[in-house]
Amino acid sequence: MRALVHDPAAPAGLRLADTEPPVATDAQALVDVQAVSLNFGELAYLDQQRRPGEVPGCDAAGIVVRQAADGSGPPVGTRVVSFDFRGGWAELRAVDTADLAVVPESVDFGAASALPAxxxxxxxxxxxxxxxxxxxxxxxxxxxxxxxxxxxxxxxxxxxxxxxxxxxxxxxxxxxxxxxxxxxxxxxxxxxxxxxxxxxxxxxxxxxxxxxxxxxxxxxxxxxxxxxxxxxxxxxxxxxxxxxxxxFIVRQPFGPDLTHLIDLLAESRLDPQIGWRSSWDRASEAADALLRRRVAGKAVLDIGSTTTQVMHSP
Structure with missing residues (x-):
């Protein structure tokens, strides 16, 4: 599969590469990722927190392609958003079912991916x-x-x-x-x-x-x-x-809080505040803009998308 991996020699420490797909535990669903979002903290401390070749990423939204073996979580085909501390910036993500929430059809994957961290x-x-x-x-x-x-x-x-x-x-x-x-x-x-x-x-x-x-x-x-x-x-x-x-330290499980936020988003009571959105082949550019304070709000990357939409704020 393709993924963004940590490469200390690459711009912003990120490089698109071929990696082994994740192996899900019995309590994890396998998600076909459609959109991810970047966070200032995980980029600013990438060198300290991630090994070279590791797939970072807290925030990812997509479609369940394999339900958890223990029967927990949503079935195959369900749209979900997930929060974990690594492995999100990839085409496939294995994530505990306790740390994901169902995304209604009315909510865009990019908007959902902005919510987790x-x-x-x-x-x-x-x-x-x-x-x-x-x-x-x-x-x-x-x-x-x-x-x-x-x-x-x-x-x-x-x-x-x-x-x-x-x-x-x-x-x-x-x-x-x-x-x-x-x-x-x-x-x-x-x-x-x-x-x-x-x-x-x-x-x-x-x-x-x-x-x-x-x-x-x-x-x-x-x-x-x-x-x-x-x-x-x-x-x-x-x-x-x-x-x-x-x-302050954020605490798991994240599923209930993600569900609450998704509900607010679906009701138009919460705005995801996406300040940058583009294909993930521009991840280094998005990361640099975020670190240089040229993005107001969230930076979202569409996985595999060839379209580019960029929204800058000073």
Whole structure:
């Protein structure tokens, strides 16, 4: 089969190659992949997380061509979207039936493929915050994949969403997704917030943590800045507010959360925010654009497609 494999010498560390097809366990379905999506984190840390020749990829949508041997999961011919931590960027994927969801005919495979890593991360992180109705929630890195889903889901939950971005251009359209405020950096945010979903790390995480009010929660989701974070906890003790900071980790099984997101997508209550879409033979170009912040939202690749549709945002 054909797959995108990690090649440290290739542009963006990715190369299309012939590989052995996956061997499914009894609890796994075999999926004929139609579309995949890329995530900033898995590209930024590709060298650290993947061996040369390994097939990366969290997000893939397609059609079941072999049902799980234990009888779990959907039958052959079912349209599905899947979330796992490797093996997604290939023509065939073996995936646990607990980590996939059925995709209705009304939902495009590309849109479905945008949901898994970014959408499930945003959903689980918001759940970790607790009820957000009528509460101020600050989302940093709001123009990225996780950020755009978090803005929408927090707004659906009734939150007053403050979306922080790196430039005015990166913030375009976030108000339409439900952000009550769109800010560049955090200098203009002066009122306390209840929750912080941080996708940037570094100095911005420290600044966001300082903005938490009493009982507030900060979740460190990503480190797009690739910078470590230093927090003056003595200053926080002097302030006397009760707050907490946690590293966020997404948890399996993913199937129920994927199903919820697919339902929202089918009901037009969630927008996949696809900022780039093309055939997977342009994967390196898409990855480079994503890493250079030239894609707002998700980058989607159609497997085996000869058509090309590119949507750039600054």
């Amino acid at each position: 970014a959408g499930v991360t945003a959903l689980q992180a918001l759940r970790r915050l607790g009820p957000v109705d009528d509460r101020r929630v600050l989302i940093t890195g709001a123009s990225g994949g996780v950020g755009r889903f978090a803005v929408q889901l927090a707004a659906l939950g009734g939150a007053h969403v403050i979306a922080s971005v790196g430039s005015p251009a990166r913030g375009e359209g976030l108000d339409e997704l439900g952000a009550a405020e769109v800010v560049v950096g955090l200098g203009s945010v002066t009122e306390p917030v209840f929750g912080l979903l941080d996708n940037v790390g570094g100095r911005q995480l420290a600044e966001g943590f300082a903005l938490l009010g009493d009982g507030g929660v900060a979740l460190s989701i990503g480190q797009a800045s690739r910078e470590p974070t230093t927090i003056d906890f003595e200053r926080e003790r002097v302030r006397g507010s009760d707050k907490r900071l946690e590293p």
